Amino acid sequence: MANAARMSRDLPSVAELGSALRSGRASARELARRSLDAIAARDAALGAFVAVDAEGAMAAAAAADAELAAGTDRGPLHGIPVGVKDLIDVAGLPVTMGSAHFAGHVAAEDAACVRRLREAGAVIVGKTATHEFAYGPTGDRSLQGPARNPWDPARMAGGSSSGSAVAVAAGMVPVAVGTDTGGSVRIPAALCGVAGFKPAAGTVADAGVFPLAQSLDHVGLLATTAEDCLTAYLAIGSPPPGRRAGRASRARIGWVAPSSRRPAAEAVAAVAERALPAPPEPVEPPLDELRDDFVAIQSSEAYAIHADRVADRPDRYDPEVLDRLKAAARVPGWRYVRAMAARDRHRARLDALFERFDLLASPTVGVTAPLLGERVVAVDGAEHPVRDTLLAFTSPWNVVGHPALSIPAGTVSGLPVGLQLVCPPGRERLLFDVAAVVAHRLGASTPTP
Amino acid sequence: MANAARMSRDLPSVAELGSALRSGRASARELARRSLDAIAARDAALGAFVAVDAEGAMAAAAAADAELAAGTDRGPLHGIPVGVKDLIDVAGLPVTMGSAHFAGHVAAEDAACVRRLREAGAVIVGKTATHEFAYGPTGDRSLQGPARNPWDPARMAGGSSSGSAVAVAAGMVPVAVGTDTGGSVRIPAALCGVAGFKPAAGTVADAGVFPLAQSLDHVGLLATTAEDCLTAYLAIGSPPPGRRAGRASRARIGWVAPSSRRPAAEAVAAVAERALPAPPEPVEPPLDELRDDFVAIQSSEAYAIHADRVADRPDRYDPEVLDRLKAAARVPGWRYVRAMAARDRHRARLDALFERFDLLASPTVGVTAPLLGERVVAVDGAEHPVRDTLLAFTSPWNVVGHPALSIPAGTVSGLPVGLQLVCPPGRERLLFDVAAVVAHRLGASTPTP
Numbered sequence: 001m002a003n004a005a006r007m008s009r010d011l012p013s014v015a016e017l018g019s020a021l022r023s024g025r026a027s028a029r030e031l032a033r034r035s036l037d038a039i040a041a042r043d044a045a046l047g048a049f050v051a052v053d054a055e056g057a058m059a060a061a062a063a064a065d066a067e068l069a070a071g072t073d074r075g076p077l078h079g080i081p082v083g084v085k086d087l088i089d090v091a092g093l094p095v096t097m098g099s100a101h102f103a104g105h106v107a108a109e110d111a112a113c114v115r116r117l118r119e120a121g122a123v124i125v126g127k128t129a130t131h132e133f134a135y136g137p138t139g140d141r142s143l144q145g146p147a148r149n150p151w152d153p154a155r156m157a158g159g160s161s162s163g164s165a166v167a168v169a170a171g172m173v174p175v176a177v178g179t180d181t182g183g184s185v186r187i188p189a190a191l192c193g194v195a196g197f198k199p200a201a202g203t204v205a206d207a208g209v210f211p212l213a214q215s216l217d218h219v220g221l222l223a224t225t226a227e228d229c230l231t232a233y234l235a236i237g238s239p240p241p242g243r244r245a246g247r248a249s250r251a252r253i254g255w256v257a258p259s260s261r262r263p264a265a266e267a268v269a270a271v272a273e274r275a276l277p278a279p280p281e282p283v284e285p286p287l288d289e290l291r292d293d294f295v296a297i298q299s300s301e302a303y304a305i306h307a308d309r310v311a312d313r314p315d316r317y318d319p320e321v322l323d324r325l326k327a328a329a330r331v332p333g334w335r336y337v338r339a340m341a342a343r344d345r346h347r348a349r350l351d352a353l354f355e356r357f358d359l360l361a362s363p364t365v366g367v368t369a370p371l372l373g374e375r376v377v378a379v380d381g382a383e384h385p386v387r388d389t390l391l392a393f394t395s396p397w398n399v400v401g402h403p404a405l406s407i408p409a410g411t412v413s414g415l416p417v418g419l420q421l422v423c424p425p426g427r428e429r430l431l432f433d434v435a436a437v438v439a440h441r442l443g444a445s446t447p448t449p
Numbered sequence: 450m451a452n453a454a455r456m457s458r459d460l461p462s463v464a465e466l467g468s469a470l471r472s473g474r475a476s477a478r479e480l481a482r483r484s485l486d487a488i489a490a491r492d493a494a495l496g497a498f499v500a501v502d503a504e505g506a507m508a509a510a511a512a513a514d515a516e517l518a519a520g521t522d523r524g525p526l527h528g529i530p531v532g533v534k535d536l537i538d539v540a541g542l543p544v545t546m547g548s549a550h551f552a553g554h555v556a557a558e559d560a561a562c563v564r565r566l567r568e569a570g571a572v573i574v575g576k577t578a579t580h581e582f583a584y585g586p587t588g589d590r591s592l593q594g595p596a597r598n599p600w601d602p603a604r605m606a607g608g609s610s611s612g613s614a615v616a617v618a619a620g621m622v623p624v625a626v627g628t629d630t631g632g633s634v635r636i637p638a639a640l641c642g643v644a645g646f647k648p649a650a651g652t653v654a655d656a657g658v659f660p661l662a663q664s665l666d667h668v669g670l671l672a673t674t675a676e677d678c679l680t681a682y683l684a685i686g687s688p689p690p691g692r693r694a695g696r697a698s699r700a701r702i703g704w705v706a707p708s709s710r711r712p713a714a715e716a717v718a719a720v721a722e723r724a725l726p727a728p729p730e731p732v733e734p735p736l737d738e739l740r741d742d743f744v745a746i747q748s749s750e751a752y753a754i755h756a757d758r759v760a761d762r763p764d765r766y767d768p769e770v771l772d773r774l775k776a777a778a779r780v781p782g783w784r785y786v787r788a789m790a791a792r793d794r795h796r797a798r799l800d801a802l803f804e805r806f807d808l809l810a811s812p813t814v815g816v817t818a819p820l821l822g823e824r825v826v827a828v829d830g831a832e833h834p835v836r837d838t839l840l841a842f843t844s845p846w847n848v849v850g851h852p853a854l855s856i857p858a859g860t861v862s863g864l865p866v867g868l869q870l871v872c873p874p875g876r877e878r879l880l881f882d883v884a885a886v887v888a889h890r891l892g893a894s895t896p897t898p
Binding site: 302329 | 749753783784
């Protein structure tokens, strides 16, 4: 890629923007204007935003400036432009879920997390693209067309929070809100070379977020750095009480190696593993069982939400999404019951594993961004279904609800590779400390598109 | 029936037995002996018990006598013979679930409710028959053969707690423990002319009870009178906090009339309705929806428990039970998800209804005991599947978890009819007060077999 040599520090962090705001080097209006200009300049080619609220953003930015001038500082997100996934209600803005079923639909109220964003002083710039109803990790089936990867617009952004990842990676907003039911924050973050955080289950309120599968859904954050994800998370969530954690440099990290059920190209896995501060020890958590449980839970809960729409107006769905829903309808109830019951058993096994290891690490995704529309990917010569491949490392953590973070780990053939770090709830501080060590080690070697 | 003219007071209540014990007119050993004698005399023809523990019962009775003599009184169940459904673990006794899968199986420990029974001084006489794995309201498919109705041994006892109802109705024990997933306590109680109580969900611990469908399962009680059900319930359960309740004589009672989805013979419904202290007002709770939700939940949860057994050794099931399990396997997950989600909505609707009414009443079952093996019953000339007919009035209350009591209401053509009374959790005191008024009104007109 011609522009792959640009460095991540080209995209200012929330902390840098905040310091510019507070020192008078920039105003919230200037940040909002820059964000709107970047969207205007690049988004026709990328499709990150499905609705832009220039007027609302400028008004919010002006209010943020006035507050700061009057001495009211709402904290690190004050005056920061933010994108919100088009599955999340923002009062007065369209919310289409990427679907013809909701074409022209406008939200009456803010979702709970959007209310928290506004209370934190964030400036909402617009709505970012989602795979239709968030039901797909490819990010290329949506009422508004595919979102495109800024590293190569012929490639997927990943999904379902495709627009949020593209918007951050392309420098349109420093932070975006997404949702993650099986990897929908982490997968596009990895494929687009930004940071994506799925918090611990239940720590961000989901009121006003259209559900995909309620036992698995998480509101999550995307940003240029892990630290910015944490900043945004602290603004909209209620983290679990922290346990005492050791030093990041001495963290015991377990490595979830690729396998036949979770394929990864050797080069991709190597980039992710080498990004770690120290060679990790191989571990074997029950990811294959969790994968099967994930499918049973997601299918049953998703179809429960869509059954009436499928019966009444199947034509309004993207054909691939409709096919997936029809397959989801066939998962038997007893499989769902077993999968739900298995979660506690899996958590207990993971608790034991997390006695031995502070964190688990893996590639976020075993491949770099596939071409748009591609449904079979080659992994070192062997062919695999694209969806299974994209979801293999991320979806198990939605079943058990553990915090999981994807951070940029480098590139393979000019395309980003993500490193996934997972911790038990309450150990988030160490997770982000290790992410900071990784980012520091990679330093200027991490390119952006 | 030749013996249908015998009166219910022929079967002494727990309170009467307790007073005989404490006045020295009887010993616990005598009560146990009488119970064992009644079983010896009648059970070959009825099949209420699948295992009798004469030695254990006599030892427990002797201990109860010794304690009373020494001044230790464990309360109303002290020295009272009790039967326990063969789905519930009693240490050292067989527990077969009525299935060849568990032929010869002996429980290592007492179930939680059995432990409570022993702490209350009860004398456990043996294990009472269950429909195989409690999966059937007819009580006639079991490893040990059908349980027979004491009013007419050619007829069903009802199920699945068939043996517990027969044991009480035939005077073998004054109290028996059963389980109720869709009516398995109340249905046999109604068909055998005894009282049966399904407590509020979650108020009796289910450890050591083989599950049928965990979201619907309730441990329940059968006895000659409602008051004795309450006594036994208070010994093994933790009732919800009571709300202030009005006087029984002024209770506002809503009448759940029969319908096409819940057929009842006119004569049966009339006997049940006339047993009420005052003419009730017709109401229409969402029973049809609850029935559908019941089927989705029961099917999915039951098959989740049996899937491996069905795969490995289908031949060990009764063919009818196996067919039901195979049908249960086909219920889709999304239906289960919807049914589980609907429960809160239904509870809210019922809360509103229970603002207007203190209790709801209906026939417990719309027909009197069908013949053994009968699978289609005629209800005033129209044919209905026997299982649907038996379960129609009882199973909705397992979905929402409300306390539900069946009490004898009279007979039609010499066979018992049950009146079902339902209240919101916390209003049990009024429920039993109204039951006492009904029993008082019916008085000597209530026959026993």
